[in-house]
Amino acid sequence: MSVASIAFSADDQPAIAAGQIDTGVGSVDITPTEPVTLAGSPSPKRAAEVKTRLFVRALVLSGSGKRVAIVTLDTLKYPVELAVRARAKIEQDTGIPASNVIICASHTHFGPLWSYYEDQLVTPIAEAVARAARDVAPCTVGTAKGKAEGISECRRVIKDGHAWNRWQLENPAEAAQYPAEGPADPEFDVLALRNGDGKLKAVVYNFACHAANTRAPVISADYPGEVEKCVQKQLGYEVPTLFLTGACGDINPVYTVKRDLFAERLGGELVRCVGQLEPITQPSLSVECREFQMPGREHPEFKEAEVARNWPGQLEHYRQAYETMKQREKPSYDYFMTGIRIGNDFAIVTNADELFCSIGMSIKSHSPFQHTMVAEQTNGAHGYVPTAKAFEGGSYETWFGEHSYLSTQAGEIIERESLEILKGLKHAP
Structure with a gap:
């Protein structure tokens, strides 16, 4: 059967019992077969050894006359123009509306960019x-x-009134002396789907931490890949675990603990969660997609003194990043946000950035849903969105360039739009 021949309408779906939802899972292995440049560092390295394989995974849900597709992608980021193309092709090939598709990059720092x-x-x-x-x-x-x-x-820690990333300190071990600028979020939500035989068909989870735990120049899906292996080992069978990147623009793994601890704790907790699931007895589907123009940075400037103080070895890198972005700068940028509701108390809301953690935590705390996933790096990649406090503190997430160019008000806009989407979904039929 050709891909283009499978388009169908929701009316073609088989009838399902109350408390069930039609679910499909698909994956494509995208692991490189040759040495590649690993993305995610100002000083990128090449690697050929594969630690964990890279995948595109997809979950299709059908119910209430609607179909949605949740796609996870093991790469650093995926630009909005490519997400538009991919969503359009999905609609053409399957009939699932492009507006009902979310594509979330895992932000692994140990694979090639999309351009590979x-x-x-x-x-x-x-x-x-x-x-x-x-x-x-x-x-x-x-x-x-x-x-x-x-x-x-x-x-990010505060030293002498300025924000520093832990690795920017002359001795990173001294970071423990200084207060963290913001919180980390250890809590996460899980969505799991079971076949008629009782086995899990798929697990979706959302955790707020940079996928930068591998700590060696190898090809790797980073901790999401390690977590999946841990879950499958404990369950005793294969089950796809789809990772939706949480609000982690300022959150990294704790590098002072053993690397395997990340997968052990997060994977072990996932297994505990799927053993104590609260059933969604009426898994109706609702979707809202918003497209608007996100304003660009107000009065961008090159923070030469700040770069020289915080990260002198990268001064020329950030000077070039500033000059390149000035040539590409726009007054505003195409921006997509999507909300998906499943049942009465579970929702996903997306943004296309590396959102600072406290913004994501605020969205979750003010959400009308008991279970809310805030999925960043989704349907676009518009760089860091710091808090107002972070802009005051400075450091590289705030420096205008390829990775930081949206309005200083972008965090407030994303939080407001996210909560409006969630409130609308809560009251949708």
Whole structure:
């Protein structure tokens, strides 16, 4: 069967029992077969050894006359223009509306950029969704809350009135002397789907921490890949775990603990969660997609003195980043946000940035849903969105360039829009 031949309407789906939702899962392996440049560092390295494989994974859900696709992608980021192309191809190939598709990059620092792949990953993304659309069958669905402490931390500390990233200090071990600028979020939500035989068909989770735990120049999905291996080992069978990147613009793994602790704690907690799921007895679907123009940075300038103080070895790198971004600068940028509701008390809301953790935590705390996933790096990649406090403190997430160019008000805009989407979904039929 060709991919293009599988488009169908929601009316074509088989009838399902109360408390079930049609669910399909698909994946495409995108692990490089040759040495590649690892993205995510001002001084990138090349690697050929594979630690954990890279995938595009897709989850298709069908119910209430709607279909949605949740796609996770093991790469650093995925630009908005490519997300638009991929979503359009998914609609063309499967009939799932582009507005009902979210594509979330894991932000792994140990794989190639999208540009490495032949068609910039558009075809693998669409193929993963096509496979999921062919795989649909009735499943029960449940939610849970987890907590994994001691593995993530705010990477920004305040020293002499200025914000420093821990690795920017002359002796990073001294970071413990200084207060963290913001919180880390150890809590996360889980969505799990079970086949008729009782086995898990898929697990979706959302955790707020940079995927930068591997600590060696190897090809790796980073901790999401290690977590999946841990979960499968404890369960005794294979189950796809789809990782939605949480609000972690200022959150890194704790590098002073053993590397394996991350997967052990988060993976072990995921297994505990799927053993204590709260069933969604009426898993109706609602979706809201918003497209608008996000303002660019007000009066950008090159913070030469600040760069020279915080990260002198990268002064020329950030000077070039500033000059390059000034040439590409726009007054505003195409921006997508999507909300997906499953049942009465679970929702996902997306943004296209590296959102600072406290903003994501505020969205979750003010959400009308008991279970809210705030998924960043989704349907675009517009760089860091710090808090107002972080802009005052400075450091590299705030420096105008390729990775930081949106309005200083972007965090407030994202929080406001997220809560409006969530409130609308709560009252949707």
